[in-house]
Amino acid sequence: MKLVRDTWLIxxxxxxxxxxxPVMVAFSLAQPITYLILFAPxxxxxxxxxxxxxxxxxxxxxxxxxxxxxxxxGGLFAGYGLLSALRAGIIDRCRVTPVSRTGLLLGRxxxxxxxxxxQAVVVTLVALPFGxxxxxxxxxxxxxxxxxxxxxxxxxxxxxxxxVRNENSLGVLVNTVGQPVSLLAxxxxxxxxxxxxxxxxxxxxxxxxxxxxxxALFAGQITQTVVWQGALIMSGLAAASLFWSSHLFNxxxx
Amino acid sequence: xxxxTGLRKSFRVGRGRGATxxxxxxxxxxxxxxxxIVGFLGPNGAGKSTTLRMxxxxxxxxxxAATIAGVxxxxxxxxxxxxxxxxxxxxxxxxxxxxxxxxxxxxxxxxLSKSVAQELAVGAIRAFQLDEFADRKIKTYSxxxxxxxxxxxxxxxxPRVMFLDExxxxxxxxxxxxxxxxxxxxxxxxxxxxxxxxxxxxxDSLCDRISIIDAGRIVAEGTPSDLKREISGDVVAIDxxxxxxxxxxxxxxxxxxxxxxxxxxxxxxxxxxxxxRLYVDSAATAIPQIMRALYDRGIEPxxxxxxxxxxxxxxxxxxxxxxxx
Numbered sequence: 001m002k003l004v005r006d007t008w009l010i011x012x013x014x015x016x017x018x019x020x021x022p023v024m025v026a027f028s029l030a031q032p033i034t035y036l037i038l039f040a041p042x043x044x045x046x047x048x049x050x051x052x053x054x055x056x057x058x059x060x061x062x063x064x065x066x067x068x069x070x071x072x073x074g075g076l077f078a079g080y081g082l083l084s085a086l087r088a089g090i091i092d093r094c095r096v097t098p099v100s101r102t103g104l105l106l107g108r109x110x111x112x113x114x115x116x117x118x119q120a121v122v123v124t125l126v127a128l129p130f131g132x133x134x135x136x137x138x139x140x141x142x143x144x145x146x147x148x149x150x151x152x153x154x155x156x157x158x159x160x161x162x163x164v165r166n167e168n169s170l171g172v173l174v175n176t177v178g179q180p181v182s183l184l185a186x187x188x189x190x191x192x193x194x195x196x197x198x199x200x201x202x203x204x205x206x207x208x209x210x211x212x213x214x215x216a217l218f219a220g221q222i223t224q225t226v227v228w229q230g231a232l233i234m235s236g237l238a239a240a241s242l243f244w245s246s247h248l249f250n251x252x253x254x
Numbered sequence: 255x256x257x258x259t260g261l262r263k264s265f266r267v268g269r270g271r272g273a274t275x276x277x278x279x280x281x282x283x284x285x286x287x288x289x290x291i292v293g294f295l296g297p298n299g300a301g302k303s304t305t306l307r308m309x310x311x312x313x314x315x316x317x318x319a320a321t322i323a324g325v326x327x328x329x330x331x332x333x334x335x336x337x338x339x340x341x342x343x344x345x346x347x348x349x350x351x352x353x354x355x356x357x358x359x360x361x362x363x364x365x366l367s368k369s370v371a372q373e374l375a376v377g378a379i380r381a382f383q384l385d386e387f388a389d390r391k392i393k394t395y396s397x398x399x400x401x402x403x404x405x406x407x408x409x410x411x412x413p414r415v416m417f418l419d420e421x422x423x424x425x426x427x428x429x430x431x432x433x434x435x436x437x438x439x440x441x442x443x444x445x446x447x448x449x450x451x452x453x454x455x456x457x458d459s460l461c462d463r464i465s466i467i468d469a470g471r472i473v474a475e476g477t478p479s480d481l482k483r484e485i486s487g488d489v490v491a492i493d494x495x496x497x498x499x500x501x502x503x504x505x506x507x508x509x510x511x512x513x514x515x516x517x518x519x520x521x522x523x524x525x526x527x528x529x530x531r532l533y534v535d536s537a538a539t540a541i542p543q544i545m546r547a548l549y550d551r552g553i554e555p556x557x558x559x560x561x562x563x564x565x566x567x568x569x570x571x572x573x574x575x576x577x578x579x
Binding site for chain 1 (some may be wrong): 307308311312335336338339340342343345346347348349350351355359360362363364365391409411508572
């Protein structure tokens with residue numbers, strides 16, 4: 001109960017600070033919308049043999065991929081915020097109070113979840129005029145899947161940040177990990193177009209499962225097994241990674 | 255109110271085979287009574303902050319024991335947190351937040367309800383005179399305003415014990431004096447205050463008692479006046495680095511040190527940063543003798559000053575180094 005209350009408290013504070021900085025939020029949307037407008041049309045051409053006969057089809061394939069890319073990178077850079085809070089002494093100030101340690105971390109992670117879902121909603125709205133059509137229930141499930149994904153990538157970023165404790169190493173590691181993971185998840189171009197060996201490697205990429213699940217949702221196939229498989233893989237990993245980052249965060253204090 | 259025995263902390267630096275252990279605090283004992291302002295005085299890296307962070311439950315001691323407000327530090331850190339306030343060296347506030355928001359958050363992190371937290375924030379804003387800027391972004395605050403907010407955050411829940419890590423580091427003189435007033439006011443409200451400082455004047459005028467800490471150990475402890483009294487007599491400081499002295503005067507420092515250290519009327523001679531400090535029974539009778547001895551050797555000092563011993567003299571006597579360097 002205390003964990004829930006304290007998580008909510010930190011979440012409110014972090015969201016409050018974000019809302020006070022709307023320019024930053026607007027800028028964080030620039031990249032996904034650029035991709036949405038300038039990259040998605042390519043897919044119509046590339047995927048023409050795979051059933052993408054219209055812009056609507058192209059967006060139905062691309063938007064879920066974009067969600068995964070946003071969820072992956074949006075979370076992976078969360079460690080910067082944690083490091084700057086640590087450096088500014090904010091975390092120390094909180095840790096001297098009886099506030100829940102895990103709540104300090106979880107409230108921050110949930111702020112990133114919230115931010116990413118807001119971005120996803122904006123992306124969805126921008127894609128509508130280009131012909132994107134998706135069932136509302138499926139869309140909501142895809143937001144839920146995105147949320148779990150952000151929890152996973154955020155906690156991975158926290159793990160790295162707490163281990164390396166400096167922004168430069170975090171940046172290098174995040175990019176080194178993020179690029180292959182996102183490409184091997186087929187976020188830009190679906191893996192069906194990839195050579196066989198890439199597809200075999202991608203089987204081991206949890207984010208590839210999440211992308212497939214996300215695309216199935218947008219294709220209106222909520223009953224496909226890959227939807228719950230992707231969700232299950234993401235949830236399991238997110239739980240494990242959160243547990244570990246909370247362990248790292250609480251290390252040396254009780 | 256605070257009792258520490260044999261408190262130690264060592265850190266591992268580096269990884270694998272190249273790892274070494276650094277002993278930041280090598281076993282300190284001290285006690286702070288209710289309503290006292292006690293300071294740890296020492297240079298940077300002496301182990302002051304580490305000691306404070308151990309007492310504030312931020313890092314776990316490697317050894318030793320401590321009780322704070324009757325609660326065992328190692329056994330019940332969560333109980334300790336309810337009874338203490340802590341102001342770190344780094345400010346610990348959000349640049350984009352406001353004083354009011356952070357005060358409310360701080361009170362709520364102590365488990366208080368929103369309405370109580372808001373009331374406490376209003377009270378703190380009044381008590382620390384933050385009214386003028388309480389709803390502005392914290393990044394627009396001056397150093398002194400920010401520091402007052404830091405202390406206000408630390409005491410929002412009326413702790414019994416307050417830890418202040420370098421409360422006035424980097425502040426301009428008026429802001430420092432103001433901060434001292436705030437600290438004294440907190441003591442009048444019944445708080446026990448434990449602070450660290452590397453400022454001699456701060457230790458001297460603010461603290462009831464001080465512990466001088468160097469290289470992880472307490473080397474002296476007592477009231478500022480008792481500590482200074484330990485250095486009996488006067489201090490005569492001879493400046494060899496004064497600008498109006500002919501070239502080469504600074505070169506006379508080693509010779510003068512050697513000469514005067516052997517003089518019967520000098521207890522000790524310590525060169526500090528171009529100045530020679532002489533510890534004597536009475537400056538009034540020693541100065542003529544010193545002058546004569548120097549002139550006999552053809553040494554011309556730049557300036558000569560007699561004064562009462564300061565805490566820096568105590569520090570120098572205990573550690574062989576000056577804190578003012």
